[in-house]
Each structure stands twice: as C-alpha cells, then as structure tokens.
Amino acid sequence: MKHSMFQWLLILCMTVVLAVSQAAATRIDIPRLSPTRGVILEQPEILKTWSCEECQTFYYNQTLDHFNYRPESYTKFQQRYVMNFQYWGGPNAPILAYLGAESSIDSELAVVGFVNDTAPQLKALQVFIEHRYYGKSIPFGSIEEVMKNASTRGYFSSAQAIADYAQILLHIKKKLHAQHSPVIVTGGSYGGMLASWFRLKYPHITIGALASSAPILYFDNITLTPPGGYYSVVTKDFKEASETCYQTIRNSWSVIQHHDLDNLSQKFKTCKPLTSASELKYYLMSLYTSVAQYNHPPVYPVTVICDGIDGAANSSSGNEDDILLDKIFAGVVAYKVNETCYVNPPRNRTENGWRWQRCSEMVMPIGIGNDTMFPPSPFNLSSFENACKSIYGVPPRPHWITSYYGGHDIKFILQRFGSNIIFSNGLRDPYSSGGVLESISTSIVAVTTKNGSHCLDLHSALATDPPWLVEQRATEVKIIQQWLANYFADLRALIKH
Numbered sequence: 001m002k003h004s005m006f007q008w009l010l011i012l013c014m015t016v017v018l019a020v021s022q023a024a025a026t027r028i029d030i031p032r033l034s035p036t037r038g039v040i041l042e043q044p045e046i047l048k049t050w051s052c053e054e055c056q057t058f059y060y061n062q063t064l065d066h067f068n069y070r071p072e073s074y075t076k077f078q079q080r081y082v083m084n085f086q087y088w089g090g091p092n093a094p095i096l097a098y099l100g101a102e103s104s105i106d107s108e109l110a111v112v113g114f115v116n117d118t119a120p121q122l123k124a125l126q127v128f129i130e131h132r133y134y135g136k137s138i139p140f141g142s143i144e145e146v147m148k149n150a151s152t153r154g155y156f157s158s159a160q161a162i163a164d165y166a167q168i169l170l171h172i173k174k175k176l177h178a179q180h181s182p183v184i185v186t187g188g189s190y191g192g193m194l195a196s197w198f199r200l201k202y203p204h205i206t207i208g209a210l211a212s213s214a215p216i217l218y219f220d221n222i223t224l225t226p227p228g229g230y231y232s233v234v235t236k237d238f239k240e241a242s243e244t245c246y247q248t249i250r251n252s253w254s255v256i257q258h259h260d261l262d263n264l265s266q267k268f269k270t271c272k273p274l275t276s277a278s279e280l281k282y283y284l285m286s287l288y289t290s291v292a293q294y295n296h297p298p299v300y301p302v303t304v305i306c307d308g309i310d311g312a313a314n315s316s317s318g319n320e321d322d323i324l325l326d327k328i329f330a331g332v333v334a335y336k337v338n339e340t341c342y343v344n345p346p347r348n349r350t351e352n353g354w355r356w357q358r359c360s361e362m363v364m365p366i367g368i369g370n371d372t373m374f375p376p377s378p379f380n381l382s383s384f385e386n387a388c389k390s391i392y393g394v395p396p397r398p399h400w401i402t403s404y405y406g407g408h409d410i411k412f413i414l415q416r417f418g419s420n421i422i423f424s425n426g427l428r429d430p431y432s433s434g435g436v437l438e439s440i441s442t443s444i445v446a447v448t449t450k451n452g453s454h455c456l457d458l459h460s461a462l463a464t465d466p467p468w469l470v471e472q473r474a475t476e477v478k479i480i481q482q483w484l485a486n487y488f489a490d491l492r493a494l495i496k497h
C-alpha cells in the first residue's frame, strides 16, 4: 500500500509528497519550489530550442566537504558553471551571478532571462552556477546512486551549496584578475533563499542580493500566518478569478470521494483505471496549486482553468454530481489541451534531490487550514518526521534553518546588521505567505506586486509583460545600480588612501 502510493505520487514528480500509511493516513503535500517549472510546464520545447552561443561552460574542482578535515572531505567533484562575457566591461566591472536552485542549470539558463536582460545596463559578466547534486554537478556519479547511499547524501546541504558558490566566485575573480569586481547574486525560490543567505554569510564576496520569491520565513513557525498560508493564497487566487469556479472546486472533493471509481476514470479519461478517489484528488490539488504558483501573464492559467469550469455546458441529462464533475474535467482540459489521456499518464520515476532537502533541512510546515477550497489537512510535524525517517533513516532538523540563517524577529535583527537585499514577491504566489513582504531597512527592501506569481521577475522580459511587471524589474535594477554606485564610490575612496 505504502509502496504503490509512493509510486504514483512520485509519478506526479513535480510535487514532493510524503505519504504515511496509517489508519488515518496523513499526507504531506508540498508543491515544489522552482523558479523555472511554470514556464517549462507550458513550453517544454524551450529546453530544446533555447541556445546561447556566447555562453561558455566550465567545471570547477569543488571540495566535497567544506566543513570537515577528514581525508574524504578533500574529495573533489566537478561542479558546472556557465559564463557569458558578452556585455562585461572587463576587470572591475560587475559580476551578476545566478545561484542555481534545485534543478539542472540548463533549465534555469533557458528561463531566467533577467540576468541576460540586465547585464548590458550593468556591463556585467553573467555567471550561472549549478547547485551541487543537480544536473551535471553530482559527486559520486548518478543521482540515483548518490541518493541510495546514506554517506554520500550527507554532503547535500544548503550550507555546502553556498560555500561552493563562494569558492567558485572567488576562483572566477582571481582567474579574471577581477578582484575589485562587485558581485551581485540573484536566485529564485529556493535559490532566492540561498541568494539572501549568501549575502548574510558572505558579505566579503557579494555586495548585494536579489532574492525572488524566497519564502525564508516559512520555517520553524516564524510567521504567525496560519499553517494553511500556502493553500489560502491558492484559494484566494481562484476566488479572485471566479467566485463560481471557486465554489465548484470547493464542492467537488466530497463528490469525487463518493463517486463510482469506474465512472470517474471514464469521465476524466484517465490513462489507467483509478485505484482510489484520492489519486484523482491529489492530481487536481497538484494542478490547482501549480497553476496558482505559476499564474503568470499573458496566459494566467488560473483563469484558463476557471473559464473551462465556468464555461462547461450544463448537460441537461446528468444529475448534479455529474454536471459538477464534467465542469471540473472541463477545467483540466482547458489547461491541458490535446492530451490523449489524463491524471495518471505513464511516467518513469525520476530521482530528484529536493525530496532529501525537504526531509533534512527544508521543513516548511505547509498544511491545509479550514479556510481554503481544499479538504483541511493540517501539517503534522511528527508524521512528517516519521515519513522522512522511514525513507532516509534519519529525522529532519526542523530548527536548523533558523539556527543557521536566522529568521525569527527578522526585522529587529537585520535592520541593525544586514544590508543590500531585495526580497521580491508576487502576492498571487502561494509561497509569498512565507516571504519578506515589508522592507526591513532602507537597504533591505521588499518589492511586491499584487498580481505577480512565483519568480516572475526573473523570467525573460516579453513584449506582452504588463506595466507593473516592467516597473518591478526596473525598480530592482535601479536599486542594484545604486548599490554599485555606492560600492564604486567607496572603492575609489579606499584606493586614494
């Protein structure tokens, strides 16, 4: 039971799900953080068609363990990074470094156009660094092998990752004789958290960070938002798009739960017969959360789904439940056009390191409160811990992120310590409920957009971008330019003496 449940949940693959098979089965369903996924879901061809002739790929002999002096700590692995010199003003000109998140750097290069779009104005060297254990930067061979072995998994942590970034940035500056080049770091989602933490931990390497959609307050009960914060925002997004759509979805769960499985399979044109109503429910939940997270212009997928739901014909023959289910299915089809079948397509199980990261450090207590359009499902730390322990043999450390990077009383702490961080958030992004939404000081600033989605500002500028998005990016660039101006003024003063 547990096994098969894991299998199909992993088949959903974009969602990190931990299932515990108990009498009262608890499910912990956390939509994955990712700066790129929304674009890739809708335009999978982008990964094949995207190219960059100016980009050069390098590999750095990275140290396996930065925090230990045992012989095996000195093991090296090849860490990939990409540089684009096209707009660089040469030694002393800025370096704009994108800190990779939980995926291959290829996908991030294809989607994170902000760096290339901004580089000309700053005369910046573009650097994209891949996160250890993703893409081609995997110590000990394949990710499957690595994740099976408790010893090799142990070097997979955010602290090691930002130490990697520090090493590579220092290496680049040395190699290019660019010791005085100011480095700006940026990242989105988990990578945005890394960018903000990097600025706090390595102020001698970066002069400032743009942290896009970084839910650094979604740890250790920092925020007083109800544990359902994430799902409350998803609900708000649907309600704003259409009240009737919201109501239809809200009413659908009990109908699905009690409907005949064969009929459900037929209605939803599933690829394989459903084995439980939950299979369909999780699919729909994952779809709704994903489109809310990536509800970007000009598509606005929440609206696409709601138009599908609201626009479905009121078939006269069926009973109320049938009509409602037809509407839900029409919503699915409106978004997933032209698929031959739905809900449980054949997919190969792929290993992704994020599940380990969630189960070690990234313990975000995201549950479903009773104020959403979803069936309530509060976060249960002890069942989360048990689930992780049963997969990896070791329990998560839910307090480690706040011990190591802080987060509690962030305003009180950082207003007298930190500087030069932009926290950008789109308020339609469910993860914004764990973001820094108010400025902390004059140089640790929040930039929010009412209608923005997850990491939208980091995407390539498009002709269809609404004015508020154009303005958001311009604001961010202006702040970065001010950091640079201050840096160069300080540098000139230093050199004079």
Ligand SMILES: *[C@@H]1O[C@H](CO)[C@@H](O)[C@H](O)[C@H]1NC(C)=O
Residues within 6 Å of the ligand: 051, 052, 053, 113, 116, 117
């Ligand atoms: C970077 O921007 C330039 C100018 O806008 C464009 O010609 C080039 O194709 C872009 N490169 C990438 C890799 O997106």
Ligand SMILES: *[C@@H]1O[C@H](CO)[C@@H](O)[C@H](O)[C@H]1NC(C)=O
Residues within 6 Å of the ligand: 059, 060, 061
């Ligand atoms: C990395 O290490 C390998 C093997 O030790 C060596 O051949 C290679 O030149 C090194 N690369 C760099 C960039 O130092």
Ligand SMILES: *[C@@H]1O[C@H](CO)[C@@H](O)[C@H](O)[C@H]1NC(C)=O
Residues within 6 Å of the ligand: 140, 149, 150, 151, 152
């Ligand atoms: C796990 O990895 C370590 C370090 O590479 C290796 O020594 C050990 O043999 C591996 N264990 C298993 C069970 O493969």
Ligand SMILES: *[C@@H]1O[C@H](CO)[C@@H](O)[C@H](O)[C@H]1NC(C)=O
Residues within 6 Å of the ligand: 220, 221, 365, 381, 398, 399
């Ligand atoms: C957060 O608060 C809840 C309820 O008070 C508690 O059960 C849980 O252990 C706390 N989580 C952490 C990580 O401290």
Ligand SMILES: *[C@@H]1O[C@H](CO)[C@@H](O)[C@H](O)[C@H]1NC(C)=O
Residues within 6 Å of the ligand: 260, 263
């Ligand atoms: C299943 O659907 C068929 C027709 O589509 C209907 O006749 C039948 O009553 C349905 N069964 C249940 C249990 O809903």
Ligand SMILES: *[C@@H]1O[C@H](CO)[C@@H](O)[C@H](O)[C@H]1NC(C)=O
Residues within 6 Å of the ligand: 310, 311, 312, 313, 314
């Ligand atoms: C379906 O019926 C509802 C309630 O009667 C109505 O508000 C809605 O406009 C109808 N939808 C269509 C597509 O006819």
Ligand SMILES: *[C@@H]1O[C@H](CO)[C@@H](O)[C@H](O)[C@H]1NC(C)=O
Residues within 6 Å of the ligand: 337, 338
């Ligand atoms: C879906 O299929 C129809 C008919 O085959 C085609 O005209 C349409 O362009 C397709 N839409 C998409 C988004 O692929």
Ligand SMILES: *[C@@H]1O[C@H](CO)[C@@H](O)[C@H](O)[C@H]1NC(C)=O
Residues within 6 Å of the ligand: 346, 347, 348
């Ligand atoms: C799954 O992997 C097998 C073997 O690598 C391959 O033949 C098959 O096409 C894959 N299926 C899907 C749906 O990707």
Ligand SMILES: *[C@@H]1O[C@H](CO)[C@@H](O)[C@H](O)[C@H]1NC(C)=O
Residues within 6 Å of the ligand: 370, 371
């Ligand atoms: C929802 O949850 C809150 C806080 O846990 C509780 O006070 C309230 O009574 C609940 N409302 C409903 C309708 O269950």
Ligand SMILES: *[C@@H]1O[C@H](CO)[C@@H](O)[C@H](O)[C@H]1NC(C)=O
Residues within 6 Å of the ligand: 026, 380, 381, 382, 383, 384, 386
């Ligand atoms: C949380 O899960 C544990 C089992 O891991 C269970 O004993 C406990 O009752 C659950 N707590 C709540 C509030 O559901």
Ligand SMILES: *[C@@H]1O[C@H](CO)[C@@H](O)[C@H](O)[C@H]1NC(C)=O
Residues within 6 Å of the ligand: 240, 450, 451, 468
């Ligand atoms: C946000 O979107 C809504 C429609 O969903 C629109 O009415 C509103 O004007 C937009 N707000 C801004 C600031 O663009």
